Amino acid sequence: MLTNNVISSERLPRLVWEARRDAYQERMQPWVQARTERMSRHQKHPVYDFLFEYYSFRASHMLRWSPGVNHVLEGATREDVGWREFEVVEQGLVLPAFAFPMHRQTYLKWAIEYLDATSQREPTFTCLGLHEWAMVYRDPTVRHPQMPLRIARAAIDAIVESQPLRCTHFDAYRFFSAAAVPRNRIALTRADTTQHDQAGCIHVNMDLYKFAYLIAPYCPSELLADAFQMARTAREVDMRASPYDLTSLGFEPVRIETREGREEYIELQREVFRAGQPIRAKLLNAHRVLLR
Numbered sequence: 001m002l003t004n005n006v007i008s009s010e011r012l013p014r015l016v017w018e019a020r021r022d023a024y025q026e027r028m029q030p031w032v033q034a035r036t037e038r039m040s041r042h043q044k045h046p047v048y049d050f051l052f053e054y055y056s057f058r059a060s061h062m063l064r065w066s067p068g069v070n071h072v073l074e075g076a077t078r079e080d081v082g083w084r085e086f087e088v089v090e091q092g093l094v095l096p097a098f099a100f101p102m103h104r105q106t107y108l109k110w111a112i113e114y115l116d117a118t119s120q121r122e123p124t125f126t127c128l129g130l131h132e133w134a135m136v137y138r139d140p141t142v143r144h145p146q147m148p149l150r151i152a153r154a155a156i157d158a159i160v161e162s163q164p165l166r167c168t169h170f171d172a173y174r175f176f177s178a179a180a181v182p183r184n185r186i187a188l189t190r191a192d193t194t195q196h197d198q199a200g201c202i203h204v205n206m207d208l209y210k211f212a213y214l215i216a217p218y219c220p221s222e223l224l225a226d227a228f229q230m231a232r233t234a235r236e237v238d239m240r241a242s243p244y245d246l247t248s249l250g251f252e253p254v255r256i257e258t259r260e261g262r263e264e265y266i267e268l269q270r271e272v273f274r275a276g277q278p279i280r281a282k283l284l285n286a287h288r289v290l291l292r
Helices: 014-040 102-120 131-136 153-161 190-196 202-206 208-213 221-240 259-290
Strands: 010-012 071-074 087-089 092-094
Touching: 010 014, 014 071, 014 221, 102 190, 102 259, 131 153, 202 208, 202 221, 202 259, 208 221, 208 259, 221 259
Parallel strands: 010 071
Antiparallel strands: 071 092, 087 092
């Protein structure tokens, strides 16, 4: 048991932390339940499955609440939170910042550098969502075979060829078809993500969720939920601008093959950027608190 003078902590009365926990779980439960039900039916969802498969945070862990570090949960037991990282104190439980594993300090330093760089770099809004188009460019395979394309293959190829690809995010670029790779303005690598990623990118904002769950439970769960919501919004924009026909799932296309569609995409991209900025700032602070 930690003694009271080991850490300086804010005390949360039981009624306060229970209300926060319950509100968080109520917010996340519909998404976890929908995912679980789809899995039981062996049903694929081309938009939302990405949030559970590409991102590796377990659905069951998504329902575990944490206040973040240095908050004493009065009267709490380990069963109340589900995270084994919490320490027992006289008043209840606490998650001290100094308990973050030393072997993960290298990750923290990289994440802080990355989040700070993407926050400071001038955002760009010129990619026009063409990454999903580049993934099927002159390639007979598609990433979502259960969904029809809404535009002919020849037209997809012509649109990709009509302008240079301006992708700045390696984890989108690495899925380009072999024919599309040399068409990108920059040859991206994993090693130079910090040098090229910028906060105007749909995927960079989507990845804020990754930075939240990679430090769970040391990240406040409310911030993780905000990042998850950001990822959902960004993913919806991402797939609406794709060449797939998702109208059967309730997603109207952003027709980036037209001038009006490109203008719509840029405005949606700007909205995602603006929504992501405060989340990025909070995540940066959450990482810095753990660094030693």
